[in-house]
Structures are given as structure tokens and as C-alpha cells.
Amino acid sequence: MDGNYILYKFILASAILLISLLVAMYSTLFERKLAGFFQDRLGPNRAGIFGIFQPLADGLKLFFKEEFMPGSADKFLYILGPSLTMMIALLTSAVIPWGNSIIINGVEYSLQVADINVGVLYVFAILSIGVYGIMIGGWASNNKYALIGAVRAASQMISYELAMSMAIISIVMMSGTLSLSEIVNQQHGFHWNIWYQPLGFLLFLVCAFAECNRSPFDLPECETELIGGYHTEYSSMKLGFYLFAEYINMFISSAMIATLYFGGYNFPFMDDLGLSHNAITMIGTIVFFIKISFFGFVFMWVRWTLPRFRYDQLMRLGWKTLLPLALVNIVITGFVIMLKNHS
Amino acid sequence: MSSANQHIVSLTGRSKVASNKKMTFMERIYLPAIMKGFGITFSHLFKKKATIQYPEVTRPIAEIYRGKHVLKRDDEGRERCTACGLCALACPAEAITMIAAERKPDEMHLYREEKYASVYEINMLRCIFCGLCEEACPKEAIFLTNEIVPSDYERSSFIYGKVILVEPIDKRVDISKRQTPAVLNFKKDKNQSHNI
Ligand code: SF4
Numbered sequence: 001m002d003g004n005y006i007l008y009k010f011i012l013a014s015a016i017l018l019i020s021l022l023v024a025m026y027s028t029l030f031e032r033k034l035a036g037f038f039q040d041r042l043g044p045n046r047a048g049i050f051g052i053f054q055p056l057a058d059g060l061k062l063f064f065k066e067e068f069m070p071g072s073a074d075k076f077l078y079i080l081g082p083s084l085t086m087m088i089a090l091l092t093s094a095v096i097p098w099g100n101s102i103i104i105n106g107v108e109y110s111l112q113v114a115d116i117n118v119g120v121l122y123v124f125a126i127l128s129i130g131v132y133g134i135m136i137g138g139w140a141s142n143n144k145y146a147l148i149g150a151v152r153a154a155s156q157m158i159s160y161e162l163a164m165s166m167a168i169i170s171i172v173m174m175s176g177t178l179s180l181s182e183i184v185n186q187q188h189g190f191h192w193n194i195w196y197q198p199l200g201f202l203l204f205l206v207c208a209f210a211e212c213n214r215s216p217f218d219l220p221e222c223e224t225e226l227i228g229g230y231h232t233e234y235s236s237m238k239l240g241f242y243l244f245a246e247y248i249n250m251f252i253s254s255a256m257i258a259t260l261y262f263g264g265y266n267f268p269f270m271d272d273l274g275l276s277h278n279a280i281t282m283i284g285t286i287v288f289f290i291k292i293s294f295f296g297f298v299f300m301w302v303r304w305t306l307p308r309f310r311y312d313q314l315m316r317l318g319w320k321t322l323l324p325l326a327l328v329n330i331v332i333t334g335f336v337i338m339l340k341n342h343s
Numbered sequence: 344m345s346s347a348n349q350h351i352v353s354l355t356g357r358s359k360v361a362s363n364k365k366m367t368f369m370e371r372i373y374l375p376a377i378m379k380g381f382g383i384t385f386s387h388l389f390k391k392k393a394t395i396q397y398p399e400v401t402r403p404i405a406e407i408y409r410g411k412h413v414l415k416r417d418d419e420g421r422e423r424c425t426a427c428g429l430c431a432l433a434c435p436a437e438a439i440t441m442i443a444a445e446r447k448p449d450e451m452h453l454y455r456e457e458k459y460a461s462v463y464e465i466n467m468l469r470c471i472f473c474g475l476c477e478e479a480c481p482k483e484a485i486f487l488t489n490e491i492v493p494s495d496y497e498r499s500s501f502i503y504g505k506v507i508l509v510e511p512i513d514k515r516v517d518i519s520k521r522q523t524p525a526v527l528n529f530k531k532d533k534n535q536s537h538n539i
């Protein structure tokens with residue numbers, strides 16, 4: 001492990017961190033703009049042209065808001081909650097292959113911070129820790145609404161994680177690997193997993209919404225009954241962290257969907273262009289980001305189209321519909337794999 | 344559907360009779376309905392936006408709009424208001440207050456009547472722009488105009504005194520649009536000429 005290697009990993013990690021933060025920042029603007037457009041409004045457009053400075057203004061506002069902590073709150077946990085949420089939201093980006101490799105002076109530099117061979121498991125592990133940030137925050141606030149929100153978040157996450165992992169198992173069975181870069185490489189060109197796993201994709205998409213606490217599954221923070229759920233008692237930048245983490249999660253989820261089902265940085269006819277390896281990698285990364293943006297758009301599109309579920313409906317959908325469907329999907333996948341191996 | 348339901352008159356022609364029939368399979372998996380919803384929201388991305396970019400663009404306002412008040416002067420430029428207090432009495436929001444004063448001999452060119460309002464204030468945060476003050480005024484001194492009361496940061500700045508309310512002598516405010524035909528007819532009456 002030479003210094004060069006460490007430097008390159010360091011630069012890559014910081015770049016991805018910065019990009020995640022930047023994307024999350026501007027998704028807030030994008031979401032507000034889209035919300036406006038969906039409702040025949042214009043959205044924020046006063047801070048700079050097209051409201052380009054709106055996220056900065058929002059962030060500044062959050063910084064200058066009163067820092068309030070409920071008297072009976074557990075100080076340590078109260079601060080730990082949002083910090084944990086934010087940190088965990090940023091952790092997943094390490095294993096996502098943002099692009100193929102770049103070759104400089106004969107040395108190959110992969111555009112993935114950590115190509116661990118259990119990438120899929122890592123993502124799930126991190127996702128399940130994610131609920132702790134919400135649980136701790138809701139618990140530490142010492143507020144009924146916050147606690148109900150936290151409990152809802154916990155049970156929702158557990159229910160949907162199950163269906164989500166079942167959906168992914170089909171992918172793992174197909175590709176025979178847990179490494180994300182390997183999964184992406186197998187989708188070379190136009191052999192995207194979506195063509196082979198349409199049902200799995202649908203299940204994964206629905207579960208991703210639920211995991212991100214996004215509408216129509218935003219029950220942990222539903223304003224109408226819980227005033228804001230787990231972040232009811234939070235103000236200032238701590239609230240900002242919670243809200244911001246949601247957008248980072250959205251970004252990462254979109255990246256995961258694109259990676260697992262839409263070929264990651266692969267695009268059709270990539271071998272026929274006759275370009276150099278580095279150029280293809282560059283275009284691939286851009287294509288990857290276009291895919292991510294599209295799914296980011298879908299996240300917002302869904303939010304401004306569908307009304308929120310009722311809690312029993314949410315549970316019924318998770319346990320009685322998505323989970324059985326995911327199991328059926330696994331069986332079908334296994335069957336097809338068996339037929340293929342025999343012929 | 345029972346026969347009683349069929350007689351319901353729909354004013355919009357769009358009312359639907361709710362039914363509790365069992366949902367078909369396609370309805371139960373929701374996806375077609377969700378897709379339709381996506382279509383609807385997506386089409387709204389390209390619809391004309393309803394936003395009016397105030398203050399660069401303003402909504403067209405009717406000439407008889409009830410906006411900011413004006414205290415009128417007569418043809419010779421004298422203030423018409425005689426501080427009778429009828430407007431304040433008529434005001435349902437109790438937004439008007441005034442202090443009366445007696446006209447001095449050297450103020451004949453300033454005030455039309457012997458008694459005038461030395462202070463006349465309307466609290467624009469209380470005012471509901473009903474126009475009853477205008478209706479109550481026996482001297483045709485107060486009128487509502489088609490100007491909008493601008494927003495501000497301080498509550499105190501919404502109490503409009505005579506400085507704002509009385510029309511400038513060189514910039515008369517045309518209120519003829521707010522005078523109903525009945526009022527205009529009334530003004531033709533010879534016996535009422537002292538009022539005009
Ligand atoms: S418009 Fe109505 S509410 Fe406003 S000052 Fe006149 S009488 Fe009062």
C-alpha cells in the first residue's frame with residue numbers, strides 16, 4: 001500500500017462525500033421546484049436566477065435558528081440522533097461503483113472507494129443501522145409524538161427491509177456474487193437486470209421509498225398526525241441534519257437502484273463507439289448520474305402524486321403483498337436458473 | 344344504485360355516486376390507478392403556471408376595487424372631512440380614529456367646514472376594506488381607491504395618518520368610478536348642492 005494509493009483513495013472518498021452533499025443540497029431545491037411545477041406554481045425563484053442560491057439560504061436560516069433542547073431530553077442521545085443519521089446516510093456511498101476504472105500511466109484506478117466482496121450485505125447492514133438515528137432521536141426527545149414516530153419508523157424499516165433483501169436475493173442468485181462492482185460489470189452494455197427482474201425492481205423500488213421514509217410511506221414524520229414525528233423536538237441545524245440525511249438517502253437509494261437494476265455506469269453500444277477506456281469511463285459516470293437524477297425525479301414525482309398510506313395499510317402492503325411477491329420472485333428466478341443450467 | 348339516488352340533481356354535472364362494490368383485481372393492485380396519477384401530475388409540469396410574479400407583475404385590479412383609502416379635497420383644494428365621526432361609527436372593524444379641531448379664520452382655504460379633523464388615522468391592519476366608511480360619510484370625504492396597501496415589517500407603520508390619506512393637491516385621485524349611479528343622481532339634486 002503505497003502513498004499514491006492512499007492519496008488516490010483519500011481524494012476519491014472526499015470527492016464522493018462532497019458530491020453527495022452537493023447533490024443532496026440541490027435536490028432540496030429541485031424538489032421544491034418540482035413541487036411547484038406539479039402544483040402549477042413556479043417554486044422558489046427569488047434567491048439568484050432559478051432560485052439557485054435557495055439551498056444556501058435555507059442552510060443559513062437553519063444555522064441561525066434558535067438552538068432548542070427540551071429540558072427533559074437526554075442530552076447525549078439527543079445530539080447523537082441526528083449525527084448518527086447523517087453519518088450513516090453518508091457511509092453507503094463508499095461501496096457504490098461510481099464508474100469503471102481510469103487508467104493513468106498504466107495504473108488502473110477504480111472509481112469505487114471500497115470494492116468489498118460483500119457490497120450488498122454492507123449496504124443492508126448500514127441501512128439497518130440507519131433506523132437507530134431516528135430511534136435515538138425520537139426516544140431522546142422525550143415527547144410522545146417523537147416516540148410514536150420513532151416506533152413507526154423502526155417497525156416500518158424492519159418490515160420493508162425484509163421484502164427489500166428478498167428482492168435483492170434474486171439479483172444475487174442471478175449474478176452469483178455479492179460484490180456491487182461485479183454485479184454492475186455483469187450488466188455490460190444493455191444487459192440490464194431490469195429486463196430479467198422487472199418484478200424484483202418494482203419491489204425494490206417500493207421498499208426503497210419506504211426505507212427512505214419518503215411519501216407515500218412517510219409515516220414516521222407525517223405532519224398531520226405526528227406534527228413531524230421523530231424530529232418534532234428538533235430545531236436549528238439538528239433538524240437540518242435529519243432533513244438533509246433524507247435527501248442523501250434518496251440520492252444513495254437512486255444510485256443503488258441504478259446500480260442493481262439499470263446497469264450502473266453501463267450504457268448501450270458502449271463497445272461500438274471505439275473510444276478509449278478512459279473516455280468510456282467518463283461517459284459511463286455521466287450516464288450513471290443521469291440515471292440517478294432520473295430516479296431522484298421519480299422519488300419526487302411519487303411524493304407529489306400519491307397520498308400517504310394509513311399505518312395498517314402500510315403493514316399489510318409490506319407483509320402480505322411485497323414479501324410473498326418477493327418470495328415468488330425468488331422461486332421463479334431459481335427455476336429459470338435451473339432450466340438454463342440443464343439446457 | 345337505488346332509485347332515490349337517480350333523482351339527485353348535480354349542479355356541476357360531475358358528481359359521482361359513491362359505491363362500496365368490491366374492487367376488481369386491476370383496481371386492487373392499484374398500479375394502473377397510480378400510473379394514471381403519475382400521468383396527471385406529469386402533465387402539470389407543462390401547464391401554464393398560475394403564479395403572478397408580484398411585485399414585478401400585478402394582477403389586474405377592477406376600477407371599483409376597495410383598496411387604500413383617500414381623504415378627498417373639494418374643487419378649491421380644501422379638505423372635505425368635517426370630523427363628524429360617522430365613518431368611525433360605521434366601521435365594523437373599529438379601524439378609524441380622529442381628533443376634531445376648530446377651523447381658525449386664517450385656515451379658510453384649508454378646510455371646507457368649520458370643524459375639521461386635525462388627526463385622522465386608519466389602522467390598515469384592522470381595516471377589512473368593506474367600504475362602509477365611504478357609505479357613511481355625509482361629506483363625500485372618504486373613498487376607497489384601487490391602490491393596494493403595501494406590506495411592511497412594522498405594525499406601527501400600518502397606522503395611516505393624514506399625511507398618507509389626504510390626496511395631494513396637485514395629484515388628485517379620481518374616485519368617480521366608485522360613485523354609484525344613485526350617488527351621482529343624488530348629487531344632481533339642487534337641495535343637496537351644499538354637499539357637493
Ligand atoms: S373600509 Fe370598512 S373596515 Fe376599513 S376603515 Fe372603512 S369602514 Fe372601517
Ligand code: SF4
Pocket residue numbers: 423424425426427428429430431441479480481482483484485
Ligand atoms: S370622513 Fe366623512 S364620515 Fe368620516 S369624519 Fe370625515 S366627514 Fe365624517
